[in-house]
Amino acid sequence: MIDPKTAWAPYTPSAENPWDLRKAGHLFRRAAFGATATELQDAVAAGHEKTLDRIINGNPESADFTATSDFMASERSMPAGTETNRLAAWWLDRMLKTAHPLREKLSLFWHNHFATSNSKVLNARYMLGQYRPIHQHSLGSFRELLIAMGTDPAMLIWLDTTQSVKGKPNENYARELMELFSLGVGHYTETDIREAAKAFTGYEIKDGKGILNESQHDTSKKRVFGQSGNFQGQDIARLCLAQSACPRFLVRKLFAFFISEAEMPSEELLEPLSQFYREVEFDTGKLVSRMLRSNLFFSPNVYRARIKSPVEFAAGIVRGLDGRVGALPLAESLAELGQVLFAPPSVKGWDGGPAWLNAQTLLFRNNLALALTSTEDTRFSTRCDPAALLARHARRSDAEIVDFLLDLFVQGDVPDASRTKLLDYLARAKQTNYPAYWAENDVVQHRMRAVTHLVLTLPEFELC
């Protein structure tokens, strides 16, 4: 039973509830895209406060990271007609290499919140343009982010605002602004939407930027949420932000993203956070910091209470194995798993949760894990080799190998029976007759790769 009074108080390690590998792993899964063995070990050694500071504040990006990412995002490298897979790969590359994974993770959250797809926008420049404010404000002001979305070229096309002109307002953006971006169903009326839609007339794209064309804008007085005025788009965003439902709506979504999607949190549980979000003027960084540092975040109730999205699943393997794989083949694989970045399926984003898993996507997840770990798939080759990782960490005996992998990927959080089965597999594999031309080292490495694949197919690894 969660006690709302203590849920959001800062977690303090104790003998009964220590800071350990499980909690470090939990933090890296939720607030990053998994961790390497070294990161996990360092986190346990550094203690929870330092680790949380490191995760929340991040490290400065390296010059190579910035130069590489900026180069790829240039117009010459990614012109407007760039395929969505390439765009997705660009972002995945950032997720895999960033020194501040939480910022990218929040960017992913906001991308799903303001779900915009290149399948309709058909302009990679606009999609990259939308990523910029999302990334910039991901841990900053939601207020500014919401206002920025109102004139974002990709959003203007996605929700048909460019077709909304004086006398013929299009209600799409006004509706989604209230229903999906700020308030949720039940906190606005159809009249509010109709009136707000007039405020979003006359927006168009000029020289790649969203601007207001006064001549097409409805300058009449509008009445929204009981207030009247000659509102423009940003005014409607501010009116939404002023509604008490707004912080509650956002906190609930962030709760599902960071804490648990397994249960519906009570209003009472969320209220302290909603109040806090308003007090800090929608500073998402402060809100997320409070959530991640809380008792509830580190409580057993929310442990593995989310299903990994395909991005979390794939990036978790690559980061865990200290791999250096190409993001393009990875992005192509993610399409099979049901998640194409920059192309969410609808304005509501990805359903997430249990919808990520079905017989087919589970099979594809297993296949991807095999492709990444076998070194036999030329898309990834030896760039993500478990045998090399185990050699670097000097794990040689069967027990060392199994324990290292279980610690790395599931923090030992599996039933004894699973561990025994993995050890049995390694023992059986030793009895297998390998082709005579295989060198002894080939056999050893093959066993290591195969058992890594088995670990990645454990049900526990599907959970975040």
Place this chain on the structure above:
Amino acid sequence: MLRLCLLAFALLTFTCPIRAAEPPDPLRLLPESSQLILKIEKPRQLAEAVVSLDVLATAQQIPQVRAVLESGNASRALQMLAYFERELGAKWPELLDRIAGGGIALGASLGDNEPALLVLQGTDANESQQAFELLVKVVEEELTRAGIPIKPEKRAYKGSTTVKLGDITAAQVGTVILVSNKPEPVHSALDKLKSGKLAGGALTNKSVRDARQRLPQNPLAWLCVDLATLKQSQASKDFFDATRKDFLQTIVVGSSIDCVRRSDYIAAGLFLEKTGFRLAVRLPAGRSEFPPEFALHVPPEGKMGSLPLLEPAGVVYSQSFYLDVAFMWQNREKLLNEETRTGLEEFEKQVSKILPGSVKVGDLIESWGPYHRLVVLNQEKLPYNTEPGQRLPGFGYVASMRDPKFARGLEAALRSGGVIGSLQYAMKYKQETFDGIKIVGYRFAEGKPVDLDPDDYRYNFEPCFCVVDDYFVLASSFEVARKLIPEVRRTAKLPGTPAVWKAKAYGEGGAELLTTVADPLITETILSEGIGLDEARQQVKYLAKYVRQLGTIRIELDERDTEYRLDVVWELKK
């Protein structure tokens, strides 16, 4: 005395050079009815020719290639090779000679699940046996390792032993190794081997014999596809009918398909030449039996097939071909189906609306010459101050003219187009004289976004045209036109060739192009390999260097009286 005689005989026997008997031809063991025959005459020579290529060695340094070679499967394949060498006590070229020195032949019937037989004709029975047994053992071990429940089954067949492994049946007898997807071809080959006959099988197939004779001497490998039976199928008939009725296909590949239609086989061979490799394709059908309307593809008797290729500085790709558009226009009633004719008439009406009153579409086409040349080349400078979103190479088209009115008509038409362009895209007229030739063109206005071109590709182009003697030149930029003018004049003095279609791709130009359009390639490299910018830049530089080494690839199509010849020639850079 007797002892001396015996000693002399023994010395003669062991010291005189005796020519070892040539191994029998593996084609004898393939079914006579095989529709596809592939033979590698000298496997060792072919393998060594490929392996010794400098470009292959250099390719292994390309990170993308290296990644493939380092992958589990590739490295295991190399290990397996090393294992065979170790177990059989010789390096692979020597092993290849012993196991398949008499040639490798594949015969198959075309279609799903049709039988196919692979024959390796060796020179050393002992070696063939060891290799075969080792291969069966390795495959068995691989299957066991992979947990596939298939075991090799040894079966007796008329005193011989075959090995069945899933759907595959194999056998080794003497110096011969047989592998098939069905038991019957192996059994049949075993029967032939037992009979001791050195003839028969695919050797008696007339198409195979003819195909081999039609190809030049000493191929590394050659192929024959027996079309006689294939053409009997309804699907083949439908294909030829559909192609004949399709306007575009008739224009592009009509004559080639007609030659295939009339041929009983296709012969192709791979040859090692002093400067590289040649792939020669031959069909026993030529222009002499073309229907009259196919005159659009081939010149009249005594006329050259195509003009020399244009090879200006920075050339990436060049093409020259014969296509008599005027003939097609004059014979459109016979050549085109009703639907296409109607479409063409509609097109004529629409184009006439924008043409100046003095220009008629029909006159324009009828004065268009039959010799066409295309060229793609690198540009030294961008035509505008504004950088295009992506740099593209320049290109040009040069047409021969039957009558100067072609140039006058087309010039008028292009000027009309230019006027429309200047209204829609704010294009500006530009004119300059180069080497006594007036070049006329249009430039896009800078700083004015065009919705249809958000990536600013238009800043690669300033479309222009000029007339050089009897040729009309259309170019993507003034720089291209300036490069083409002397090239058109130079090639006008050279003789043409009988080939009616030829093209050439240039490694040097390709490398330069890679350097010019490096950004997307660098990005592709980063995203494919997960590396950083500096490393990716180095890799793309390396790739450009590699492409430069590739030399040129030339394709020539010569439709002779009774023979169709297609040659692909790879000339390696010295």
